[in-house]
Amino acid sequence: MFxxxxxxxxxxxxxxxxxxxxxxxxxAIGDADHGSNMRRGxxxxxxxxTETPPATVAETTKQAAMVLIRSVGGASGPLYGxxxxxxxAAVEKDDLDTAGFATAFRAGLDGxxxxxxxxxxxxxxxxxxxxxxxxxxxxATAGTALGRALDRAVAAAQAGSDATVDMLARKGRAxxxxxxxxGHRDPGATSAVLxxxxxREAVR
Ligand code: ADP
Ligand code: MG
Ligand code: MG
Numbered sequence: 611m612f613x614x615x616x617x618x619x620x621x622x623x624x625x626x627x628x629x630x631x632x633x634x635x636x637x638a639i640g641d642a643d644h645g646s647n648m649r650r651g652x653x654x655x656x657x658x659x660t661e662t663p664p665a666t667v668a669e670t671t672k673q674a675a676m677v678l679i680r681s682v683g684g685a686s687g688p689l690y691g692x693x694x695x696x697x698x699a700a701v702e703k704d705d706l707d708t709a710g711f712a713t714a715f716r717a718g719l720d721g722x723x724x725x726x727x728x729x730x731x732x733x734x735x736x737x738x739x740x741x742x743x744x745x746x747x748x749x750a751t752a753g754t755a756l757g758r759a760l761d762r763a764v765a766a767a768q769a770g771s772d773a774t775v776d777m778l779a780r781k782g783r784a785x786x787x788x789x790x791x792x793g794h795r796d797p798g799a800t801s802a803v804l805x806x807x808x809x810r811e812a813v814r
Contacts, residue, residue: 612706612756613812614670618659620808622652628804635797639784643684644797651682651690667706671714672698685782686798689722689735690805696721708759711809712746715763719743726781733777733784733791735798741766742806760810767806771799 625648633645655674664670671694679691700717702710719739728736745766749759779791
């Protein structure tokens, strides 16, 4: 069973624990606020989910989307917000299996692309989310159980995040640095790994 409340809770916990690192990464190639942006956003999501607990995965992720879009000023708020909004809209049945999760995750990724126009290799959160989506799709086709599928997705997201170190940024603030962005891990790709890790931990 996939527990979407646990997903958002776990995401907030992992962001909180890694906020300083996310901000340091953003200090190197951006404006040093990715950790604080994500901390503010995910903490606000937790508050909202506690005050008015949603009943379904679709409602939970939709509420998370609205709060993230509203409470995060930086680029990452609307991007993660759109991810969750599209994820929510693509949930067909509440008891998510691998195919259901893969479909919703793919829809979320498509939302990030619709919003930010990032392509593979642009050094953004896309470069961690897209390999995770591909791993989930493969596992859905192979009939792999959701927990194992998300193990694969975490590994794929981590490898994607690692690969951003050598990339030249073509989207977002880091792109202003041009070649000087090379040699630094992308902050958004790093937080995207946490999103997938939290999903793995939400399978019960
Ligand atoms: P800001 O850049 O507005 O300060 P954040 O620091 O919170 O916002 O988020 C920066 C992250 O957002 C980047 O590391 C990158 O992963 C992601 N990002 C920025 N622009 C885009 C885009 N157009 N498409 C996808 N991701 C993007
Ligand atoms: Mg920033
Ligand atoms: Mg900023």
